[in-house]
Amino acid sequence: MMPALSLRNIVVALLLLMLLLVPVYALVVGNNFVLSLFTRIVILAIAATSLNLIMGYGGMVSFGHAAYLGIGGYMVGILAYEGILSGFVQWPLALLVSALIAFVIGLLSLRTRGVYFIMITLAFGQMIYYVGVSLNRYGADDGLTIYRRSNFAGLLNLSNKTVFYYFCLLLLLATIYLTWRLVNSRFGMAIRGARSNDRRMHAIGFPTFRYRLTCFVIAGTICGLAGVLLANHTDFISPAVMHWTRSGDLIVMVVLGGMGSLFGPLIGTVAFLALEEVLSGITEYWQIIFGPMLLAIVLFARGGIDGLLAGIRRG
Amino acid sequence: MADALLRVAELTKRFGGVIASEGVALDVADGELHAIIGPNGAGKTTLIGQLTGEIAPDSGRIYFAGQDITALPTHQRSAIGMARSFQITSLFLDMTVLDNVALAVQAHAGHSFRFWTPARSERALRAPAQAALARVGAADRGNVVVADLSHGEHRQIEIAMALATRPRLLLLDEPMAGMGPEESARLVNLLRELKKEYTILLIEHDMEAVFALADRISVLVYGRVIATGTPAAIRVNPEVIQAYLGEQQAVTGHG
C-alpha cells in the first residue's frame, strides 16, 4: 500500500473524503435523503466487498450472495418481532446464523466448479428466498417491518441518522481493511492460489477445500452483517432482498468497480447506484442504455472502473 | 539394491474399454534417477496421475517410503515428500515468480489459517523460495509476473516449485518438452546436480537426456512395463527395440 499519487489513488481518496462529508452536506442543505441514500450505498458496498473476497480473490462466483443480506436482516427482524431488541444478542446471533448457513452451502457447493458452482449457489439462494416467502408468522413475502432498531444499551443510538451513517461507514472501512489483511496473509495467498490454479495447489500440498470453505464462510458472515445494517437502516426486511436478481446486482457492482481490487466494490456500488439514478432521470427506458453498457464494460474494460483508473488490464 | 522409496504394484486403470495401465510394477530406489520412457499413448500421463493421486487406480497399490499411499489425496502425498512438475506448464500465471515458489514453501510450513500477517513479508516463506529459485538459476526473476516469462523459464519455475516443497522424490513430467537444444542442455546439467540430493522419477521424451541421466530406465508400452534396467541393458533389449521401431529407428538414435 504505497500512497503513490496515481489517478486511482486520488479518486479513492476523494471518494472517501466525500463519504466522510455526506452528513455535513445533508445538514447544510437540510436534505436527509442524501444521508439515507449514502447509508444504503455504504451498506451495499459492505456486501459487495464481501462478495469480492470470494469472487475476486477466491474465484468463487456466488450467484446467491444476496441470501445472506436476507439472513442477517431476518435475524434482526425476527428477534425484534419476538421482543428481543438488544443488539448484543441480535447481532452476534445474526452473524452466527449467516456463518452457519454459509458453511452448509459452501460445504455442498464447493464440490462443484465453474458454471456448476454458479448454478448451485443460485439454487441455494432461491431455496432461502422461498423459505423467506413461507415465513407466515413474519409477514411472508409482505416482509416484516422493524419498529425498533437494535438497542446497544445507550452506547450507540442507531436511530440517529448521522450516528448510524458513520457507524456503517466505519464498518465498511473495517471490512476493506480486513479484506486487505486477509488477502495478503498466508490464508489470502492460499485462496488466491486456489483461484489461479487449484490443481497446482493440490500438487504442491494445499488442501484447498478447507481454505476456500473458510473464505466462503467469512464472506457470508460479512454479508450477513450488511444484512443486519440494511434491516436497521430500512426498518424493514422482506424476501425481495434475497431474489436472484439481487445477487446479480451485487455481481454487477463488483465487476463494474473492479474484481480483486480492494476499493473496486465500493467504487462499483457508488457507480451502479449513481448510474441507475442518472439514467432513470434521462429516460424511463433507462435499461436500454444500461444493458449495452454492461456489455461494453465486459468487452472493453475488463478490470472495471478500478482497472480503467489504474490503466492496467487484469486477468 | 537400496530400499525402494517408491514402489508400485500391479497398478491397473481402465477408461471404458481402453486400458491405460495394466499391472504396472515399478521400484524407485532411494537416491536413484529412474526414467520412464515409452511411445505416445503408452500411458505415461495416466501413470503419473495415479502416482500423484489425481487419478484413482482400479486396482493395485502404491507405496511411498513403506507407507501405502494408494488412497491418499494429492495434497497429502505432497506433504510426505512427493513433488511433481507438470508436463504442460501449470503455474499461477497472475502472480510473480517469487509468489509462486513462496506458495509452495507455504504449503509445507504448517497450516495456512493465518489471517493477519502479510505473507509477502514473512522471511520464513520468502527466503526458502528465493533459495529454490537460485537453485534453478532464476534468482533474478523473482519479481516478474509469471505470465510474462518465456516457455523455458516456465519449466525452470516448475522445478523450483517442486524443490520448494522440500521433497524426497521429484516426479518430473517431461520437463524438457518444447525446449530448444540450449535450454535442454542447461536443464540436463541442472538435473545432474539435483540427482545428487533427490530421488527422481523422470518421464521424458528426450532420449539423449534420459540415457545421459538415468540410473535405471523402465519402458512403458500399452500400459505395461515391458522392461526395466540400466541404460545399457535397455539399449539392447530386443523387446524395447521392437516396441520403438515404429516410432524411432533405434533407441540410441540421436534426437
Next chain:
Amino acid sequence: MRKTLVAASALLALAAGPGATSALAQQKSVKIGFVSTFSGPTAVIGNDMRNSFDLALDHIGRKMGGLPVEVIYEDDQQKPEVGLQKTQKLIESDKVDFVVGYIWSNVLLASLKPVLDSKIFLISSNAGPSQIAGELCNENFFSTSWQNDQTPQAIGHYMNQKGVKTVYLLGPNYAAGKDMLAGVASTFKGKVIGQDLTKWPDQLDFSAELTKVKAAKPDALFVFYPGAAGVQFLNQYVQSGLKGQVPLYTAFTIDSLSLPRQGENALGIPGAQHWVNDLPNAANKKYVADFKAKHKAYPSFYGAQSYDAVGLINSAVVAAKGDLTKKDVMRAEMRKANYQSVRGPYKYGNNHFPIQNFYLQDVVKDADGKLTLKTVATIIKDSQDEHAKKCKMKW
C-alpha cells in the same frame, strides 16, 4: 485534481435531487408524492392510476384551496425496498405534504413507517392489507380503496345467494392471495372442497391445479389473479374445457385493464367490486366520459380510487384554507369523506378504511361492441372490514 473535485460535488448535488434547492418553497404549493409501479408488466396499472390522478387534478383546475398542486411520481418497480427508498426520497428530499398511491400490499407495508414517523398523510389508493386496517391503523393513514378481505367476502355472500354448495379456491401464494381465499371462506356457507396456493409471481401455468379442480368437481371455482396473471388464468381455464362445467367467480381478476386482453374468455364471468365504470352518479359519469375521451379506454378501479384520492386531499386542503400545518383540521375533514366520490357516498370506519357497498359486475359488450363491465346487482351494503375491531383508534 480540480476537475475531480467538481465531479464529486456534482455527484453529491445529483444525489440530493431537486429538493435541495426548493426546501423553503413549501407553503407556496401543495406537494404530493405518488408512488406506484411504472415499469415492468404491471406498469399498466400504475399508468392507469397516474392518468386518473392527473385527470382529477385537471377537473379541479390543478389548484387546491388556492394553492397550485405539484405532483412527483415515483416508480416502485413493484419491489418493497425500492418503494421504501422512493418514499424516503419524497419525504426527506422533496418534502411532500401527502404521499399517495401504492398498488401492492408489500410495498405499502415497507413504506409505511417513514411516512407515519414524519407525520405526513398517507393515502393508499389501492393496497389495503389487514395489518393497517387492524393493529397498525394510524391517524394519518387513509384508504380510498378497500380492505383485502371485503371484496372476496362479498363474493362469498353472492355464492350463497346463488345456492353454491361446494367451492374450490385458487390464488397466488402471497399475503393478498391468502387474504382473498380466507375472505371467501369466511362468508361462504357451503364447503370448501379444495384449495391451492400457486407460486407468485413465477408460476403462470395452472395446468396441474386446473386438473385437480376438474377431478374435484366443485359447484364453483373462485380465483384471485390480479393483473396479467388474470389473462393467463382465463386463457387456460377456457382451454382446459372447464368453462361450461365449473362456473368461475372472481375477485380483482377481471378489470378494465385486463379485459381487452381477456376478450371473449371473460364473457359472463362475475366478480365483486366496490366501483364499476357504469355506476350512475354524476361524478362517476364525468370521470368515465372524460377518461374515455382522453385515453380511448375505460378506466379501471385502480384509476377510480386514485381519482378519489384527489377529491379526498382537496377536501382537506380546502377545509384548512391552504394552511397545511393544520393537520387536525385536515384529518377531521377527511374522516367525513366529504367529497364527490365516483363510487357514490361512503363513510370511514374508525380505521380510516371505507364503509361502502359492493356490487356484482358482469362482462358485457357496450354499444360499440367493446367489452366492458356492468353493474348487475348490489351484493352487500355498507360493508365494513372485520379488522376495524382490532384498531384502537377512536374518533
Next chain:
Amino acid sequence: MLLFVEQFLNGLQFGLLLFLLAAGLTLVFGIMDLVNLAHGSLYMVGAYFAATFTAWTGHFVGGVLLALVATLLVGMAVEVIAMRRLYGRDHLDHVLATFGLILFFNELVRLIWGPAGMNLTLPPWLNTAVEILPGVYYSMYRLSIIVVALAVATGLYLIVMRTRIGMLIRAGASNREMISALGINIKLLYTFVFGVGAALAGLAGLMQAAILTAQIGMGENILILAFVVIIIGGIGSIRGAFIAAIFVGLIDTVGRAFLPDILKLALSPAAAATAAPALSSMLIYLVMAIILVVRPAGLFPAPGSR
C-alpha cells in the same frame, strides 16, 4: 388414476417445453462454451413475433413460421454483433454481458410493443379438448405441444447423431481444436448453431405464449429452470438435457399436484397447507442441489467437458 394420467401429461408437456429451451442453451454452452442468460430473451422475442405475425397475417401456422424465421435471424444477428466477441472469455464475463442483454431486450420489447403484453390467439381447431382415453379429455393445444416438441427432439437427435453437421457439433462439444483442424468455417458454424438455438427458444416461447400470453420478462424465470435442466443433465449433452427436462417438468407438476395431499399424511392440515406451496417452489432447486452434491458435473457429463 385418470387424474394421474392427466397430471403426467401436464408434466410431460412442461418438461418438453423446457427441453426446447434447454437444447439451444446446452448446444451453445457445449460448443461455444458460452453461458447465455439472454437465451430467455429470445424465448420472449419468439412469443412477441408470433403474436404480431399471426395477428398480421390472420393465419396461425403462417404467423408461427414467420416468427420462427424472424427469431432465427435475430439470434444470428445477436451472435454476430455481441456473442462472437465473448467466446473464450471467462464465464463471469458471459453472465454479466448477457445479463446486460436481458435488460436491453426487455426495454426494447417494452418500447416496441408496450408494457401490457400480447395475446397469441389460437385457431378453433387447437382451442378444444380431445378425448385421449375413454372419459379423459385433454387440451388439444397442450397435446400438440407434446407432439411438436417430441418431433423436434427426434429431429435434433437425428441431426446430431447422423449428419455431418451433427458430427461437427459433437466434435465441437468434446474437442474445440478438431473442428478448425478439419478446415471448417467455425465462425459460420457458430452463427448457425446460435441461430438454431434461438429458433428453438423462440419455438418454446411462442408455444407457451398461447397459454401464458407474451409478457416482458417472461423468459427469466423459465430460463433459470432451463439452466437447472442443463446442469442436472450435464452441460453439452442433448440426451442429458432431454432426460433432465422431462424429469424437472414431472417433478414440478407432480409436486404441485400431489404434495399437499402427501404432506397431509404427515402434518396437520393447516401446516400442510402452508408448507406445501413453499416446498413445491423449492423442490426443483432442492433436487438440483442434491444431484450436484452427488454428481458435481451433472447426470450425463458430455465427453471432454470439464
